Amino acid sequence: MSRESVTHEQGAIYEFAPEMDPTATVEPGTELTIETRDSLDGAVQADSDVIEEIPEEVNAATGPIAVDGASPGDVLEIEIEEIRVVEPAGRVITIDGFGLLDGQPRIEAPESRMTPIEDGRLSFEGIDVPIDPVIGTIGVAPAEESYTTLVPHDHGGNLDTTDMTAGHTAYFPVFQEGALFAMGDCKAAMADGEMCGTGSEVATEIDLTVDVVETDVQLERPLVETPEAWKTIASAETIETACELANRDVIELLATEHDLSTTEAYMLSSLVGGLEISQVVDPLVTARNAIPKAYLSDPL
Amino acid sequence: MSRESVTHEQGAIYEFAPEMDPTATVEPGTELTIETRDSLDGAVQADSDVIEEIPEEVNAATGPIAVDGASPGDVLEIEIEEIRVVEPAGRVITIDGFGLLDGQPRIEAPESRMTPIEDGRLSFEGIDVPIDPVIGTIGVAPAEESYTTLVPHDHGGNLDTTDMTAGHTAYFPVFQEGALFAMGDCKAAMADGEMCGTGSEVATEIDLTVDVVETDVQLERPLVETPEAWKTIASAETIETACELANRDVIELLATEHDLSTTEAYMLSSLVGGLEISQVVDPLVTARNAIPKAYLSDPL
Numbered sequence: 001m002s003r004e005s006v007t008h009e010q011g012a013i014y015e016f017a018p019e020m021d022p023t024a025t026v027e028p029g030t031e032l033t034i035e036t037r038d039s040l041d042g043a044v045q046a047d048s049d050v051i052e053e054i055p056e057e058v059n060a061a062t063g064p065i066a067v068d069g070a071s072p073g074d075v076l077e078i079e080i081e082e083i084r085v086v087e088p089a090g091r092v093i094t095i096d097g098f099g100l101l102d103g104q105p106r107i108e109a110p111e112s113r114m115t116p117i118e119d120g121r122l123s124f125e126g127i128d129v130p131i132d133p134v135i136g137t138i139g140v141a142p143a144e145e146s147y148t149t150l151v152p153h154d155h156g157g158n159l160d161t162t163d164m165t166a167g168h169t170a171y172f173p174v175f176q177e178g179a180l181f182a183m184g185d186c187k188a189a190m191a192d193g194e195m196c197g198t199g200s201e202v203a204t205e206i207d208l209t210v211d212v213v214e215t216d217v218q219l220e221r222p223l224v225e226t227p228e229a230w231k232t233i234a235s236a237e238t239i240e241t242a243c244e245l246a247n248r249d250v251i252e253l254l255a256t257e258h259d260l261s262t263t264e265a266y267m268l269s270s271l272v273g274g275l276e277i278s279q280v281v282d283p284l285v286t287a288r289n290a291i292p293k294a295y296l297s298d299p300l
Numbered sequence: 301m302s303r304e305s306v307t308h309e310q311g312a313i314y315e316f317a318p319e320m321d322p323t324a325t326v327e328p329g330t331e332l333t334i335e336t337r338d339s340l341d342g343a344v345q346a347d348s349d350v351i352e353e354i355p356e357e358v359n360a361a362t363g364p365i366a367v368d369g370a371s372p373g374d375v376l377e378i379e380i381e382e383i384r385v386v387e388p389a390g391r392v393i394t395i396d397g398f399g400l401l402d403g404q405p406r407i408e409a410p411e412s413r414m415t416p417i418e419d420g421r422l423s424f425e426g427i428d429v430p431i432d433p434v435i436g437t438i439g440v441a442p443a444e445e446s447y448t449t450l451v452p453h454d455h456g457g458n459l460d461t462t463d464m465t466a467g468h469t470a471y472f473p474v475f476q477e478g479a480l481f482a483m484g485d486c487k488a489a490m491a492d493g494e495m496c497g498t499g500s501e502v503a504t505e506i507d508l509t510v511d512v513v514e515t516d517v518q519l520e521r522p523l524v525e526t527p528e529a530w531k532t533i534a535s536a537e538t539i540e541t542a543c544e545l546a547n548r549d550v551i552e553l554l555a556t557e558h559d560l561s562t563t564e565a566y567m568l569s570s571l572v573g574g575l576e577i578s579q580v581v582d583p584l585v586t587a588r589n590a591i592p593k594a595y596l597s598d599p600l
Contacts, residue, residue, distance in 0.1 A: 092567045092570060092571065093567075094563060094566070094567070099566075100540075100543060100544055100547055101544060101547060101548065101551075101566060104544075104548070105562075106561075106562035106563070107562060107563055107566055108561070108562075108563040109563075111563050111567075113564065113567055115571075122571075124564075124567070124568055124571060125558070125560060125564055125568075127558060127568065127595065129571055129572055129595075162574070189571045189572065190570070190571065191569060191570050191571055191572055191573055191574035191575070192573075192574025192575050192576065193543065193547070193570070193574045193575035193589075194570055195543075195547050195566065195569050195570045195575070196566045196567050196569070196570035197570070198570065199570060199571060200571060238538065238539070238540065239538070239539040239540055239543075239577075240400075240538065240539055240580060240585075243400060243493065243495075243539075243577070243580050244400055244401060244404075247400055247401060247493070247495050248401065248404070251401075258425070258427060260425060261406075261408070262405075262406035262407060262408075263394060263406070263407055263408040263409075263411050264413065264424075264425055266394070266399075266401060266407055266495065266496045267392045267393075267394070267411075267413055267424065267496050268424055268425075268427065269491060269495050269496070270392060270490070270491050270493070270494055270495045270496035270497070270498065270499060271392060271415075271422075271424060271429055271489045271490065271491055271499060271500060272429055272489065272491055273491055273492075274462070274491035274492025274493045274577070275491070275492050275493035275495070275577040275580065276492065276576070276577065277539075277543070277574070277575040277576065277577060277587070280540060280543050280575065285540075287577070289493075295427065295429075
């Protein structure tokens with residue numbers, strides 16, 4: 001099967017809704033290349049281009065793409081093979097009213113800095129940083145409510161999670177027929193936390209393979225598989241609540257794999273791997289709970 | 301200089317106070333072995349030994365140890381060389397009213413599980429886990445208030461941070477003459493987050509070298525150096541606030557090293573390294589902000 005392509009010109013969304021018209025429909029097992037815009041739709045091309053307030057439409061997600069046969073209760077599998085930066089620079093910005101240190105002394109907003117990218121490295125004010133591209137917004141059609149592409153929730157969305165990167169596989173609950181996945185808002189580099197509110201926002205091409213997993217596991221939220229670990233991902237009003245959800249999800253998986261009581265699985269989760277921060281800046285914040293594969297072999 | 305030894309029989313504290321009588325006084329550069337009890341003072345020796353409520357005295361910290369010449373404004377350096385488990389088992393417990401998922405369905409408290417330890421591995425309900433000992437409580441005499449050894453704050457204390465491990469170096473602000481450091485509450489293994497409220501609590505011997513750094517940097521909170529990164533550490537009422545403090549501290553260091561504005565340092569912090577969770581269960585919670593050494597070479 002040759003690789004199919006979906007471009008942002010074919011379709012992009014600014015809201016994950018339960019009902020959406022697919023831009024494309026593919027078979028399970030399809031290899032795709034998905035082209036994505038930068039999160040600001042190209043509005044920042046120089047340090048002097050500043051963003052006064054969060055645009056009403058931000059984080060364009062290319063899609064949605066329907067997967068034939070994906071039904072509620074299934075799990076959508078997206079194997080991320082490569083994320084190629086397709087413009088000569090990304091940009092990192094501050095916006096008034098947004099970011100971990102928003103409003104604190106000596107934090108100026110709005111400000112923008114272009115980060116030229118060449119040979120797999122970006123330059124921030126002359127500081128050389130190897131790029132490690134990340135998909136910021138990735139998700140499926142939600143169960144009931146709609147979420148703008150600025151918000152992360154159980155459907156995925158604006159997860160801003162560094163593990164959404166090449167060589168990792170993302171899993172999402174299927175809430176609607178065809179799953180209807182979309183993605184965009186890539187960063188050439190991003191810290192865990194995304195403190196100032198952005199990474200180096202950049203347009204990309206993403207090579208991936210999409211598949212459908214039929215499983216008895218009732219996946220409620222996104223999950224990501226790295227070479228070393230399985231990580232549950234949860235978004236909530238506070239990091240504490242996100243940690244609670246991510247930990248609850250991990251405990252279910254550990255209890256099943258090792259035939260432990262819930263309390264014992266909780267204790268095991270307190271010994272191995274641990275909680276990680278995805279982002280602390282979006283309208284809901286996101287945490288994950290990583291379990292090394294030695295303790296969680298194949299949770300689906 | 302031969303290695304000096306300080307045992308918990310010589311002295312241990314359950315509160316970090318501004319004024320404390322030192323158990324021992326050492327010169328800068330002294331190599332020490334510090335013996336520590338388990339956090340529960342040996343109360344749990346079998347699965348049937350449960351802890352109904354958090355004891356009034358918990359996390360005994362061996363010390364305090366005065367360092368000759370350490371004065372307010374200096375930085376205390378503790379190079380952690382080795383942490384040896386000195387009993388045949390640790391224990392992981394739940395206590396009613398404590399832990400990330402306290403009170404949630406199917407989470408039973410109090411419960412205890414012994415974790416036998418042999419040849420560098422522990423066994424939790426038959427599951428084999430390599431040990432990676434961590435110092436849970438480590439700190440110095442605070443500036444003004446006193447803190448029980450259950451509480452982490454700017455002086456350190458119950459940081460429950462996995463980076464307090466062999467091969468890493470911890471730095472603390474010196475608030476009082478002699479610094480007056482103490483440590484205990486070690487775990488044979490612990491997850492980032494310490495979700496159930498403990499790791500595998502265990503008695504240890506810690507080999508370390510203590511020194512005093514004279515620096516122009518006004519260190520406000522603990523800092524830890526790993527082989528790969530420098531990490532600021534902050535404790536607060538919420539993880540969000542702890543993240544803010546840890547990020548502010550990182551930004552100061554980045555701005556100084558790279559001659560950046562505060563806003564630019566904030567942007568750089570949003571591109572490299574990132575926020576990490578130490579623990580989400582103590583009376584104050586703890587986060588850290590890691591910056592790879594490529595971007596922060598020698599902040600002190």
